[in-house]
Amino acid sequence: MPKVNANNINIHYEIRGQGTPILFLHGSGASWKMWEPQFEAFSSHYQMILPDYRGHGDTTKEFPNNKYDHHIIVEDIKCFLDVLGISKIHVVGVSQGGQLATLLAIKYPTYVDKLVVSNSYSEMPTIAASWVLSLSNFIFSLLPYHTIINIMMKFYKEEPYTQQILKKSFSIDKKMLLAMKKAPFPTHTDQLYRIQSPTLVMGGEGKVITGVDEGKGSRTIFKHIHNAKLALFKNAFDPLSTMRRDIFNEMIIDFLEDKPTKQYKDVAISSK
16 A cells, blocks of 8 residues: 655555556545546556556545645645656546546646546536535535435446445545535636636437436536547436446557547547
8 A cells, every 4th residue: 555745745656567558536525445446457567657646546635725736736736746756657537537638638738648537527517506516515414424315326226236345445434425515616617718628528429317418527627628539428427437347447558549539329439
């Protein structure tokens, strides 16, 4: 369980495989263990760098002024790469990890070689989404933590493998969950034009169970990045890394290796 001190915190990370490095940024509430469905596909050809970012896993939990802040996490990640002596790397992020990866590519474009953003948003999709978030924050504040987890797992009642991976990778307590959900959304649509990296945007085609339009979020990111490719999956949503892991893995590897994108059933591909 290696750790490094970066940006005045201790960051835990794991390494899998050898070769060209890829930085994998997990989703909210999870840990490096979320990437288990990618281990076999990627570690045979790449070096997977798998950190727990601030607030998660075995990395430092504290935030300045006790306020969860996505931008501080981005600074942590940049300093983490500096400590490892990495000045340019492929970056793959899912859900909140996708937001962090995108913010990293905006602020530190020379650090990001190729960028993969899955199940992510550059702005709150709708006013209704803000209402849903506020309501869920209030409800969650009243419930025991195990009840909250059980409610979240009901979204995946037809996806037992996803349930298994998410349960294994959960790494935060109720206090951190509420702090994260109440944190200001890191809106950055107007900054996406700054991204210089070739980018693969992946997401569910339509609305997820909570009513949030994941497809709209993915299309917004795709629209505002100059060199981008978009893959929208029917009947799937966050996280595609588990729900459609085989296609997810193959599509990313082809993208990193500059291979033509294959056609898949129930996946709509768009390119610029």
